[in-house]
Amino acid sequence: MCDRISNRVIRxxxxxxxxxLGAGAASAQTAANLFDDSVLHTLQIAIHSRDWDxxxxxxxxxxxxxxxxxxxxxRATNAGVRSRGSGSRSGFKPGxxxxxxxxxxxxxxxxxxxxxxxxxLQDKSMIRERVAMAFLRRFGVPASREAFARVFxxxxxxxxYAMVEEVDTQFAQRTLGDANGALFEYRYQGPYYGEYLGxxxxxxxxxxxxxxxxxxxxxxLYDPVRELFRAINDAPAExxxxxxxxxxxxxxxxxxxxxxxxxxxxxxxxxxxxxxxxYLHRHSTTQRHQLLPWDKDYALFQWNYPVVEATSxxxxxxxxxxxxxxxxxxxxxxxxxxxxxxxxxxxxxxAQRAYEQIRDxxxxxxxxxxxxxxxxxxxAVVIDLARRRPAFVLDEARRQFGGR
Amino acid sequence: MGNSPSLRLGDQVRxxxxxxxxxxxxxxxxxxxxxxxxxxxxxxxxxxGVLFKRVxxxxxxxxxxxxxWRDVFADVRVHRALRIRAxxxxxxxxxxxxxxxxxxxxxxxxxxxxxxxxGRETGIMLHGRGPRRFFEYEFxxxxxxxxxxxxxxxxxxxxxxxxxxxxxxxPGTASIGIAFTESRLPEGFHDLSGHFDDGGLLSSEDFYxxxxxxxxxxxxxxxxxRLTLKGELLRQADSREGExxxxxxxxxxxxxxxxxxxxxxxxxxxRRARRAVDLTVRIENLGVHSADQSDPPSLSPxxxxxxxxxxxxxxxxxxxxxxxxxxxxxxxxxxxxxxxAGIRPEIPEARWRSLMRLQFAM
Numbered sequence: 001m002c003d004r005i006s007n008r009v010i011r012x013x014x015x016x017x018x019x020x021l022g023a024g025a026a027s028a029q030t031a032a033n034l035f036d037d038s039v040l041h042t043l044q045i046a047i048h049s050r051d052w053d054x055x056x057x058x059x060x061x062x063x064x065x066x067x068x069x070x071x072x073x074x075r076a077t078n079a080g081v082r083s084r085g086s087g088s089r090s091g092f093k094p095g096x097x098x099x100x101x102x103x104x105x106x107x108x109x110x111x112x113x114x115x116x117x118x119x120x121l122q123d124k125s126m127i128r129e130r131v132a133m134a135f136l137r138r139f140g141v142p143a144s145r146e147a148f149a150r151v152f153x154x155x156x157x158x159x160x161y162a163m164v165e166e167v168d169t170q171f172a173q174r175t176l177g178d179a180n181g182a183l184f185e186y187r188y189q190g191p192y193y194g195e196y197l198g199x200x201x202x203x204x205x206x207x208x209x210x211x212x213x214x215x216x217x218x219x220x221l222y223d224p225v226r227e228l229f230r231a232i233n234d235a236p237a238e239x240x241x242x243x244x245x246x247x248x249x250x251x252x253x254x255x256x257x258x259x260x261x262x263x264x265x266x267x268x269x270x271x272x273x274x275x276x277x278x279y280l281h282r283h284s285t286t287q288r289h290q291l292l293p294w295d296k297d298y299a300l301f302q303w304n305y306p307v308v309e310a311t312s313x314x315x316x317x318x319x320x321x322x323x324x325x326x327x328x329x330x331x332x333x334x335x336x337x338x339x340x341x342x343x344x345x346x347x348x349x350x351a352q353r354a355y356e357q358i359r360d361x362x363x364x365x366x367x368x369x370x371x372x373x374x375x376x377x378x379x380a381v382v383i384d385l386a387r388r389r390p391a392f393v394l395d396e397a398r399r400q401f402g403g404r
Numbered sequence: 405m406g407n408s409p410s411l412r413l414g415d416q417v418r419x420x421x422x423x424x425x426x427x428x429x430x431x432x433x434x435x436x437x438x439x440x441x442x443x444x445x446x447x448x449x450x451x452x453g454v455l456f457k458r459v460x461x462x463x464x465x466x467x468x469x470x471x472x473w474r475d476v477f478a479d480v481r482v483h484r485a486l487r488i489r490a491x492x493x494x495x496x497x498x499x500x501x502x503x504x505x506x507x508x509x510x511x512x513x514x515x516x517x518x519x520x521x522x523g524r525e526t527g528i529m530l531h532g533r534g535p536r537r538f539f540e541y542e543f544x545x546x547x548x549x550x551x552x553x554x555x556x557x558x559x560x561x562x563x564x565x566x567x568x569x570x571x572x573x574x575p576g577t578a579s580i581g582i583a584f585t586e587s588r589l590p591e592g593f594h595d596l597s598g599h600f601d602d603g604g605l606l607s608s609e610d611f612y613x614x615x616x617x618x619x620x621x622x623x624x625x626x627x628x629x630r631l632t633l634k635g636e637l638l639r640q641a642d643s644r645e646g647e648x649x650x651x652x653x654x655x656x657x658x659x660x661x662x663x664x665x666x667x668x669x670x671x672x673x674x675r676r677a678r679r680a681v682d683l684t685v686r687i688e689n690l691g692v693h694s695a696d697q698s699d700p701p702s703l704s705p706x707x708x709x710x711x712x713x714x715x716x717x718x719x720x721x722x723x724x725x726x727x728x729x730x731x732x733x734x735x736x737x738x739x740x741x742x743x744x745a746g747i748r749p750e751i752p753e754a755r756w757r758s759l760m761r762l763q764f765a766m
Contacts, residue, residue, distance in 0.1 A: 046649045046650040047649055048647070048648070048649055048706060066705055066706040077649075077699060077700065077702070077704075077707075078649075078699075078702035078703075078707050080704070102704075103704035104701070104703060104704075105748065106746075106747050107702070107747075154650070
């Protein structure tokens with residue numbers, strides 16, 4: 001009798017301990033845990049069946065639908081979900097933006113106001129985006145945190161996605177220590193290499209969509225952007241560094257450019273059809289701008305993607321590299337990027353690790369618009385690139401800048 | 405509607421002609437909304453009368469393009485306790501809603517009355533009263549011309565029937581009544597368009613509803629000497645069957661509110677005055693929320709706990725019955741909104757507005 005009672009007490013105590021520990025673990029979760037890229041996460045989305053059908057049917061629209069999101073036992077109710085992306089929009093496997101503050105000014109999940117689910121439609125390897133962002137962060141470029149997740153919609157496997165940290169005021173606070181600055185998302189409208197577009201602020205307004213301080217006047221938002229591009233184009237060569245440096249963090253920009261070159265990014269700020277996939281942040285106190293990376297589906301594009309030519313088409317980098325001091329700074333960043341990528345074979349190992357982490361989930365993803373064979377072949381291309389690219393960049397840098 | 409031009413054929417036929425018109429002027433508005441300061445109110449012409457002492461009828465048309473036909477009905481008197489009305493007329497719900505717009509104590513009805521009570525529908529109704537009007541009742545079945553919300557087109561709106569009933573007792577100079585309506589509610593967005601829309605507050609907030617709409621109202625009136633007090637409490641509950649993000653039922657969407665008003669006859673006979681001056685005051689509120697408020701509040705169309713919002717208004721007024729046909733009304737209204745959860749991006753500040761109305765009714 002005593003044994004039965006004591007067993008029961010032990011069982012109840014154990015259960016309580018598990019519950020308490022579980023609750024403690026759940027409450028201790030942070031956004032850092034959500035973006036822990038050592039884990040293949042699971043994300044559950046509950047969305048009304050008609051809303052999901054509607055979202056997929058009208059995937060080219062950006063209408064929000066209410067949904068509940070659960071990760072690691074933590075549930076966010078009443079989030080807003082919409083289709084997202086440019087070329088990656090899909091009705092079969094929609095890219096999604098989850099806006100936790102859509103229906104409540106105080107809405108958040110683990111401190112995040114939004115979360116992007118990248119459907120990785122344009123990257124058959126599915127690892128480019130995640131690996132590229134990891135390298136950018138490692139190299140000191142403010143970049144979104146990312147982790148893979150198996151996404152289930154109403155209990156059905158909806159495919160493998162990359163959870164991407166939204167570039168918003170919270171991101172700016174975390175990475176730049178400034179939540180009050182202006183923030184713009186660049187909208188690709190055709191080849192643009194940083195030309196001065198004239199006095200009309202609407203020209204800049206059409207290229208840079210505000211993502212913070214949306215209710216500021218057009219003048220307050222865009223006059224500094226116009227002056228930035230005026231300086232980039234018109235500043236005399238001898239004062240370029242000072243004139244442009246008043247509007248732009250040149251060191252951060254060149255660091256970002258060097259990272260993009262190392263990553264063979266074909267659709268970034270030095271893309272082969274003009275600038276693309278970046279945000280522009282203007283610090284609230286210094287009023288200086290900084291470019292921030294976004295969407296790395298076309299990174300790790302080709303192991304011998306041009307190094308020298310990439311910087312010559314863009315007016316900003318071309319003129320910057322005409323300044324001896326900035327040229328030297330950029331050359332140093334390139335060498336540093338190579339070193340970072342090759343340190344203990346980091347880039348290759350990261351690509352291999354990402355592949356091994358997602359392989360089963362990717363193969364089970366029947367909604368991806370490519371075959372499993374294509375997936376495997378593309379992964380091989382990326383891993384090969386990760387192995388060969390750093391040396392190629394180093395050789396090209398020596399050719400361009402001389403020295404070691 | 406007495407004192408109108410009338411046609412009589414012996415004591416078997418009587419036909420009265422009516423013409424009524426209202427013109428409103430916005431005297432002051434702190435909302436900052438640009439708009440015309442002058443607006444026409446109701447402009448109606450019609451006939452009413454009695455045939456063969458047993459059949460009353462009324463036909464009234466609004467002089468506007470939208471919804472031109474107002475009351476179009478016949479009312480057959482079987483007995484004092486049993487009358488049958490058929491046609492297009494007001495659903496018997498809410499004392500103030502069933503009062504003609506030309507006989508109101510204020511320029512506008514209370515927000516809760518406007519938003520919660522149904523208007524005119526086509527149907528048939530039994531009604532009657534007991535001796536000395538101590539007791540009266542109304543019970544009707546109506547076919548809804550419109551679903552009173554914004555449907556998706558999911559489910560038929562052709563068979564939308566509404567049942568309504570009202571019972572009132574009048575002990576002495578007081579009157580107390582209770583009323584209800586019930587109707588099917590096709591799936592769609594709730595239409596909280598009424599006074600909330602004036603503030604632009606809920607114009608972008610949609611909430612799904614599906615199932616049934618139930619209304620209940622309590623009304624009271626008391627007259628003593630020169631003072632008349634009125635009040636109503638109204639509640640509308642819309643079910644939300646299968647409308648959660650996971651296709652489960654949500655708790656009812658509730659719209660509730662009420663008012664209490666007082667009228668003091670300063671000049672003129674306390675009853676049936678042809679010339680009079682009244683001073684009026686009304687306190688009212690109208691709110692929206694959901695029955696279950698255990699979840700965090702949200703503005704999601706599928707939120708279990710819809711973030712409560714409440715509108716409050718205080719109205720001071722004066723009515724001048726210049727002649728039996730002409731009435732001038734002035735109202736000063738202070739409106740405020742309360743977002744209890746504090747999650748709406750913008751809430752208008754409390755504001756005053758004042759209106760004047762010139763009315764001719766014959």
